[in-house]
Amino acid sequence: MISLRPSRFDELGLRHALSDRMLPLLVAAMAFLAALAIAGWFGTAALSRHWQQGAGASLTVQVPNASEPAARGEQTRLAAVLGLLTGTPGVASARALSDRELADLLKPWLGEGAERLAIPIPAVIAVRLTDRSPDLESLSRRLTDAAPGTLVEDHGIWIRRLAVLARSLQACAGLALLLVAGVAAAVIAVATRAGLATRREAIEIVHGLGATDSYIAGRFAGRATLLAAAGAAAGAIVALPVLLTLAHMAAPFVGTGSTGQVGADGFGNAATIMHDMLEALPVPLWFALPSLPLGAGAIGFATAHGAVRGWLRRLP
Numbered sequence: 001m002i003s004l005r006p007s008r009f010d011e012l013g014l015r016h017a018l019s020d021r022m023l024p025l026l027v028a029a030m031a032f033l034a035a036l037a038i039a040g041w042f043g044t045a046a047l048s049r050h051w052q053q054g055a056g057a058s059l060t061v062q063v064p065n066a067s068e069p070a071a072r073g074e075q076t077r078l079a080a081v082l083g084l085l086t087g088t089p090g091v092a093s094a095r096a097l098s099d100r101e102l103a104d105l106l107k108p109w110l111g112e113g114a115e116r117l118a119i120p121i122p123a124v125i126a127v128r129l130t131d132r133s134p135d136l137e138s139l140s141r142r143l144t145d146a147a148p149g150t151l152v153e154d155h156g157i158w159i160r161r162l163a164v165l166a167r168s169l170q171a172c173a174g175l176a177l178l179l180v181a182g183v184a185a186a187v188i189a190v191a192t193r194a195g196l197a198t199r200r201e202a203i204e205i206v207h208g209l210g211a212t213d214s215y216i217a218g219r220f221a222g223r224a225t226l227l228a229a230a231g232a233a234a235g236a237i238v239a240l241p242v243l244l245t246l247a248h249m250a251a252p253f254v255g256t257g258s259t260g261q262v263g264a265d266g267f268g269n270a271a272t273i274m275h276d277m278l279e280a281l282p283v284p285l286w287f288a289l290p291s292l293p294l295g296a297g298a299i300g301f302a303t304a305h306g307a308v309r310g311w312l313r314r315l316p
Helices: 022-053 077-086 099-116 136-146 156-198 200-208 213-254 270-280 283-313
Strands: 058-063 091-096 123-129 151-154
Touching (some): 022 213, 022 283, 058 077, 156 200
Antiparallel strands (some): 091 123
16 A cells, blocks of 8 residues: 655644744753752762761760779779670770870861860760660660760761651652652643644644544654653753762762872863762662653653643534
């Protein structure tokens, strides 16, 4: 059977009805914002996980008058507390900070004179916990019995607050993503209705000659899908360098430090820096970015198909 219709014949004038300029540009902007929202979701999750594995699995113990004899035995208060911590189930390690480390901790508040303070500074012990954390209330009582005045600082309350903050930020990112999807659908719907109004006479003629609603809606939906997917792909490509830069800057805060070295001229090894940036981007985000054109295409298809069918049902 020989078809008399030329290839790429556009009997509905879709190239004029749905322009390949404004609609892809608007969808690209929406895709860029969606990429930032998705990155915020994964970035917040990574930060929360790092906080829980870091500060959430540690304690800080302060021992005043550390060099004085302990309440029991001949050892010092610091040695008694260290011995008790080391033998407690649930404690992975306990290490007393050196004078230099304490001075570095106090330097932001006291400046360079932190090492020459006349007042006694309590010894500070950094404690790492295992998966099975000890009973902190019981541990605090035992430490106080061994060295009265010993303080145990639990980071759990701050970790819980940070976890609530992280979940709130993730909820905001999810709402932003839904809002972007809704705006993209509204933009496609408006563009489709404007195209229908522009090509009303041609559509009525084709419809009167026997073209079904499904055929006309499918043609518009196919055009909208192509333009939306192309715009979303452009938006994802534009967002990629921004996300790589942000991920590289946030790497030290999530436990993935940078290895890029900066030379005397102010520029580092470009290949090494690029490698660090690529590694800093969360793996799920590499799968999420390619899904943006697919999602935009699906939104374009569903929105345009529904808009055209609703418009055709109102025809006389």
